[in-house]
Amino acid sequence: MVIPVHDVNPVRRTPWVTYALIAANVLVFLTMPGAGGALGGSELARLCHLQAFMDQYAAVPAELVHHRLPRLVPTGEVGVGAHGAGCVVGPPDYDKSPALSVFTAMFLHGGWLHLLGNMLFLLIFGNNVEDRMGHVRYFLFYVVCGYAAGYGFALLNADSTDPLIGASGAIAGVLGAYLVLFPKARVWVLVPFLVFLPLRLPAWLVLGFWFVLQALDSSGHAASGTGTVAYAAHVVGFLAGMLLAWPLKPGTPPPPEPPGLLFGRRARPHYGW
Structure with missing residues (x-):
């Protein structure tokens, strides 16, 4: 897996929406119970909360498909039963x-x-899509x-009751749009090969490789929840982004591409005889 760090694709205006989305994601994370360290108490109490x-607040595939809430949900409280301490469940006291x-x-x-992984991708690729x-x-x-x-993702996992969270589905759409609009833009990436090797690669190669990995993983490992990755959501979001960005492709100016660069290094000239 390659790690993008910067693209060679300047923007004409400040990407305020991209910055606002990043700020909102960070702020929400810091105020989430337990996730950002904002909640005290025992480990079990944090988990239940x-x-x-x-x-x-998370999306649950079964709720999206059947459009109804479960009869019992975690209440956020800790209780002691026959099998020891655990999270208490009860009828939902909210209208979701x-x-x-x-x-x-x-x-x-x-x-x-x-x-941080999601915000890195949004920061690198979102500014140019917003600019366009x-x-x-x-x-x-x-x-x-x-x-x-x-x-x-919900349609592919209609009976799943695991919460689906994260901005990666929307950000995958941004990546799909970037691939359509700026396929030849150069992207600096770190490639793990004994050490992290910096390379400058075309966007079509970086994002195409990312999409292929997501598609391969989704074919046999589509899952949701806080501990697993919803690869199928990435695939759907990416394809949706490509489709929505396609009408903008004809009027998109090409990004600057320094001449004579091959994979981040200046290629040697070839002379004919």
Whole structure:
């Protein structure tokens, strides 16, 4: 897996929406119970509180497909039963909209690595997509891709009751749009090969390789939840982003491409005889 660190593709205007999305994701994570270290108490109490929070605000595939809430959900409290201490369950005391939960789930993350990885991709590739689409259209595009990814995953896992969280479905749409709009843009990446080797590669290779990995993983390992990766949501979001960005491709100016560069190094000239 390659790690992108920077793209050679300047923007004409400040990507305020991309910055606002990153700030909102970080702020929500820091205020989540337990996830950002914002909740005290025992480890079990933090877990029970976090489970209750996720059930209320995360997207649950079974709820999206059948459009109904379960009869029993975690209440966030700790109880002691015949098998020891555990999280108490009871009837939900909230009125949850499954459709709205897809939106709120886009701002929830299961840990620092999950959050920072998503924000890195959004920061690198989101600014140019926003620059091409404009602020308002880009935000609507981002939300639509997130919904496509969430519902697409739910349809493939209709009986799953595990919470689906993270911005990766919407960000996958951003990656798909970038591939369509700027396939020849150069992207600096770190490739793990004994050490992290810096290379400058074309966007079509970086993002195409990322998509192939997601597609391969989704074919046999599609899963949801805070401890596993919803690869199928990434695939659906990526394809939705490509489809929505395609009408903008004819009027998109090509990114600057320094001449004579091959994989980040200046290629030697070839002379004819």
